Amino acid sequence: MSEEIKIAHEPIQKTITKLEMITQQLSSDVTNGHVGDNTLDMTTKLEELNYLLEGVLASYQAILLEHSKSTMDAVDQFIESEQSIASSIQFIK
Numbered sequence: 445m446s447e448e449i450k451i452a453h454e455p456i457q458k459t460i461t462k463l464e465m466i467t468q469q470l471s472s473d474v475t476n477g478h479v480g481d482n483t484l485d486m487t488t489k490l491e492e493l494n495y496l497l498e499g500v501l502a503s504y505q506a507i508l509l510e511h512s513k514s515t516m517d518a519v520d521q522f523i524e525s526e527q528s529i530a531s532s533i534q535f536i537k
Contacts, residue, residue, distance in 0.1 A: 460512045467508040472498045
């Protein structure tokens with residue numbers, strides 16, 4: 445098998461950067477404490493859910509950013525390994 449795997453670093457980097465920018469722009473856009481005098485249980489539950497949603501969103505953003513960094517690290521390592529192997533093959537020839 446003489447098929448070659450090619451990794452183009454620039455398109456991957458651009459996509460990861462775009463993903464990071466979009467991730468940082470995510471927001472929950474929930475009302476915060478604007479319930480007036482309403483003391484119904486439903487209002488309290490909605491506030492609790494909004495608080496939980498904000499936590500989930502923050503966790504999601506952190507995970508996405510961590511995975512984008514891991515992806516770029518893996519791509520960089522792969523490219524370095526391929527270059528090392530290519531130079532070793534050139535040395536043998």
